[in-house]
Amino acid sequence: MNILRRTALAVSVIVLSSAFPQIAVAYPSPVAVPAVTVPGPLPVDDFVILEKPRRDVQSEYTYVDQPLAGSIKTTLVTVKLADKSVDQTNAAVPMGAAQASLNAASTYWAAQTSGRVSMPLINAATAVSSAARSTQTPNEIVDIVSRELGWTQTPYTALVMYIPGAYLTNGAAGMVFSNGSVGGRIIMPENGRLSTPVLTHEFGHTLGLDHANSLQCGSGISDVGPGQYSGFADPTCGIKIYGDNLDVMGISHYDYMPVIGAPLWEMGRFGNGNEIADAGTVTTTKSLTLKPWAGTGADRAAKFTDPKSGEVYYLELRAPVGYDAGKATGGNRGVKISQQGSGNSSILLPPSTLPISGNYSSTQAWQAGTTFKTHTGTRVTIDSVSDSAAVVTLRPPGAPAVGYAESVAINRSGDKASLDVRGWAYDGAKPAESSQVHIYVTTPGGIRTGYPVTANQPRSDVNAIMQVAGDHGFAKSFDLTTAGTYDVCVYALGSVETADLGCRTLYLEGSAPPIGYLDSVAVALSNGSPVLRAEGWTFDPGSPAASIPVHLYVTDPAGKTTSQPFTADRPKADVNAIMGVPGNHGYRADVPITLSGQYTACAYGLAVSQFNLGNSLLGCKSISAQPTAAPVGYVDTTSVNSASTAASITVKGWSLDPGTPSASIPVHVYVTAPDGTTTSTAHMADQVRADVNSVMGTKGNHGYQATIPISRAGSYRVCVYGLAVSALPLGNTLLGCQVTTAKATAAPAGYLDSVKILAGAQGANLTAKGWTLDPALPSASIPVHLYVTYPDGTTKATAYLADNSRPDMNTIIQVVGDHGYEEAIPVTQRGTYTVCAWGLGVAGLSEGNTHLGCRQATY
Numbered sequence: 001m002n003i004l005r006r007t008a009l010a011v012s013v014i015v016l017s018s019a020f021p022q023i024a025v026a027y028p029s030p031v032a033v034p035a036v037t038v039p040g041p042l043p044v045d046d047f048v049i050l051e052k053p054r055r056d057v058q059s060e061y062t063y064v065d066q067p068l069a070g071s072i073k074t075t076l077v078t079v080k081l082a083d084k085s086v087d088q089t090n091a092a093v094p095m096g097a098a099q100a101s102l103n104a105a106s107t108y109w110a111a112q113t114s115g116r117v118s119m120p121l122i123n124a125a126t127a128v129s130s131a132a133r134s135t136q137t138p139n140e141i142v143d144i145v146s147r148e149l150g151w152t153q154t155p156y157t158a159l160v161m162y163i164p165g166a167y168l169t170n171g172a173a174g175m176v177f178s179n180g181s182v183g184g185r186i187i188m189p190e191n192g193r194l195s196t197p198v199l200t201h202e203f204g205h206t207l208g209l210d211h212a213n214s215l216q217c218g219s220g221i222s223d224v225g226p227g228q229y230s231g232f233a234d235p236t237c238g239i240k241i242y243g244d245n246l247d248v249m250g251i252s253h254y255d256y257m258p259v260i261g262a263p264l265w266e267m268g269r270f271g272n273g274n275e276i277a278d279a280g281t282v283t284t285t286k287s288l289t290l291k292p293w294a295g296t297g298a299d300r301a302a303k304f305t306d307p308k309s310g311e312v313y314y315l316e317l318r319a320p321v322g323y324d325a326g327k328a329t330g331g332n333r334g335v336k337i338s339q340q341g342s343g344n345s346s347i348l349l350p351p352s353t354l355p356i357s358g359n360y361s362s363t364q365a366w367q368a369g370t371t372f373k374t375h376t377g378t379r380v381t382i383d384s385v386s387d388s389a390a391v392v393t394l395r396p397p398g399a400p401a402v403g404y405a406e407s408v409a410i411n412r413s414g415d416k417a418s419l420d421v422r423g424w425a426y427d428g429a430k431p432a433e434s435s436q437v438h439i440y441v442t443t444p445g446g447i448r449t450g451y452p453v454t455a456n457q458p459r460s461d462v463n464a465i466m467q468v469a470g471d472h473g474f475a476k477s478f479d480l481t482t483a484g485t486y487d488v489c490v491y492a493l494g495s496v497e498t499a500d501l502g503c504r505t506l507y508l509e510g511s512a513p514p515i516g517y518l519d520s521v522a523v524a525l526s527n528g529s530p531v532l533r534a535e536g537w538t539f540d541p542g543s544p545a546a547s548i549p550v551h552l553y554v555t556d557p558a559g560k561t562t563s564q565p566f567t568a569d570r571p572k573a574d575v576n577a578i579m580g581v582p583g584n585h586g587y588r589a590d591v592p593i594t595l596s597g598q599y600t601a602c603a604y605g606l607a608v609s610q611f612n613l614g615n616s617l618l619g620c621k622s623i624s625a626q627p628t629a630a631p632v633g634y635v636d637t638t639s640v641n642s643a644s645t646a647a648s649i650t651v652k653g654w655s656l657d658p659g660t661p662s663a664s665i666p667v668h669v670y671v672t673a674p675d676g677t678t679t680s681t682a683h684m685a686d687q688v689r690a691d692v693n694s695v696m697g698t699k700g701n702h703g704y705q706a707t708i709p710i711s712r713a714g715s716y717r718v719c720v721y722g723l724a725v726s727a728l729p730l731g732n733t734l735l736g737c738q739v740t741t742a743k744a745t746a747a748p749a750g751y752l753d754s755v756k757i758l759a760g761a762q763g764a765n766l767t768a769k770g771w772t773l774d775p776a777l778p779s780a781s782i783p784v785h786l787y788v789t790y791p792d793g794t795t796k797a798t799a800y801l802a803d804n805s806r807p808d809m810n811t812i813i814q815v816v817g818d819h820g821y822e823e824a825i826p827v828t829q830r831g832t833y834t835v836c837a838w839g840l841g842v843a844g845l846s847e848g849n850t851h852l853g854c855r856q857a858t859y
Helices: 086-092 095-112 138-149 195-206 262-267 460-466 573-579 690-696 807-813
Strands: 047-049 073-080 121-129 157-162 175-178 183-188 212-217 237-240 276-281 286-290 301-305 312-318 334-340 346-348 371-373 379-385 390-395 402-413 416-426 436-442 448-454 473-480 484-492 499-508 515-526 529-539 549-555 561-567 586-592 597-605 616-625 632-641 648-656 666-672 678-684 703-709 714-722 733-742 749-760 763-773 783-789 795-801 820-827 832-839 850-858
Touching: 073 086, 073 095, 073 138, 086 121, 095 121, 095 157, 095 195, 121 138, 138 157, 138 175, 138 183, 157 195, 175 195, 183 195, 262 276, 262 301, 262 312, 262 334, 262 346, 276 286, 286 301, 286 312, 312 379, 334 379, 334 390, 402 484, 402 499, 416 436, 416 484, 416 499, 436 473, 448 473, 515 586, 515 597, 529 549, 529 573, 529 597, 529 616, 549 586, 561 586, 632 714, 648 666, 648 690, 648 714, 648 733, 666 703, 678 703, 703 714, 749 832, 763 783, 763 832, 763 850, 783 820, 795 820
Parallel strands: 047 175, 073 121, 073 157, 157 183, 212 346, 276 301, 515 616, 632 733, 749 850
Antiparallel strands: 175 183, 212 237, 286 390, 301 312, 312 334, 334 346, 371 379, 379 390, 402 416, 416 473, 436 448, 436 484, 484 499, 515 529, 529 586, 549 561, 549 597, 597 616, 632 648, 648 703, 666 678, 666 714, 714 733, 749 763, 763 820, 783 795, 783 832, 832 850
């Protein structure tokens, strides 16, 4: 941007919304508060030069030739206008607040001038009566009050007057009137949060500074050359007055005053004169380190001269330090780039010069990784930015890289595909050398990867046409595994400027994503534990016979998501028939669950084809898994059956699961024997109990009857549990316990009626006759044991069954069945035989066997 050919700038004033609160506050320096964005009308002039100095033939204000030094002796008055009362004046413009603003402005400018300039208060007057009225213009009020006070501007003097009213009648938040020397007359509206920043700004005008403006272009370009006759080469460009938010001479902010920029600093000869390092004309690459501009010390900013245009550019690190603490944040923390403007103004060159809404921008500094380029091609790359330092690299303009991406294509053969890039490129500044090419490939998944390639293949055609030597061809091939859209961009790298060889969008055809469906999601039991059961089908159209993977994602009521992979390899004849595919494509997966509440299950079919367009969501379903009540039921009776060869306890009752009311559920019976041992047996409550169904309002079979063998008499404790079959029950239920006593039955009764020896032709027999029965089983024929002691003293036992008819005994004892016994035992010894008979108890709880008697017989 050629500053010598810019159009003259119209000086302007900061105009802000009248909705601002007017608060009497003394402001220390610096004060850091958040920035505010206040839309308002276009600024009006706040800098008026009433008289031209003698022999001044220039149209703009002229800076002093030597660094400013001295005290601007300041008279401070609050003015009671003719249409305002003393109370109104004192309330609107309290002298204490006005003095605080003056002190803050003096401290600010002393800091900028290394202590050479200050604004000491030499005279103050409160509520000075004036004939001026609040409806008059600022210059009318200034002239009237000056005459009334007899005040005349001389070098290094200033008159500051405060009047009631939120703003001046022209909408300004402050104005200064000067005759061209250091000093002037400043008029301010009543005290508020803008008073200190605006007063500091106005004192900048008394020191000879104009405004800190910014470039504004409809094209957004950050630098522009001069027009052929006037203005700029880009007709959309102009100057945004007050557009530099990072300078006290730009538009004012609430409560804080950023440091003046380097162009105004140098024009005004502020500081010690060594704060801005001169990098000179950029003819070679240079690296510069910038320190925070709002800090202290030498060489903390830099300037350079463009080798083609001769224009000077200034570089500052604006970091949250000192007076920049409240402003140099976000996009305003970084490297500020600017130039000197017409007269005594400056022009900010931000990353984007597009018009903004309102008066404030938060993106005026250049960030790390960005590059500013002058309109002639000199580049400033911001390498790094921190709160303590910024590193920038200057590169001169020169010939850019040259090249062409002749072919960017996808080639496919069977199950293999490749992306092939071919072309030529060379560095315009070093045309005989083989240069670098960068190829950036963005895959269908959105991942962008850069690949460096050296353009070092022979290309005699390029050499002939472009009149260069060396090898400049390049070719690169990439193997592809995924179908979809690929974006390919090619860049030729140059030592001066990189050339964009273009971008192409290519498409690799692939098979459709998997087809399928999540048919159902239900709560079920698996091995006695609750699970979420998902069922459905899926297949890959590119490989229709293959059973493909499925991933199931289940989100539980606590928000935790778990995944389970499996394969859709279950037979699904209906799918095969409808979709016309072979193979197994059904799936069923169980995911254990432990919580009650809402579950969401989503199934994905995973493609297995070589080139596919991705996986498919087969569907999502939600289901509420709520706990059900524990089983209900009762132990109706327990009874002992001792009239049997195997004694037992029989328990009867009913049970059902309210969560699955029609199902027959298991019951477990626990029996504790007299010796303390406990045994358990499992049964089903699957017997008809119409009474239970009627009372409970259910259906199905829910009765149970369990018979448990016992082996001894005594007290037995019987407890029964109903076992839940629902997926999320609240547990099993103790249906009840009962204690029952199993009594022993009487030992057998009977008699050994006679023992005889009967001899015959075949020999002699010892015959024993009698009867016996078990009272617990009176109809049963029971065993009888005969013990025979022979004459020689030996004893032999023989077992028989008392199953002979003895109607006489049946009549007498009132029983049925056969209970007699008559047994013949061959004998040969001579002498006396003794026979003893025992009746054996057969009842399960019999008290034992019975000695039926002994008799003798002699042979």
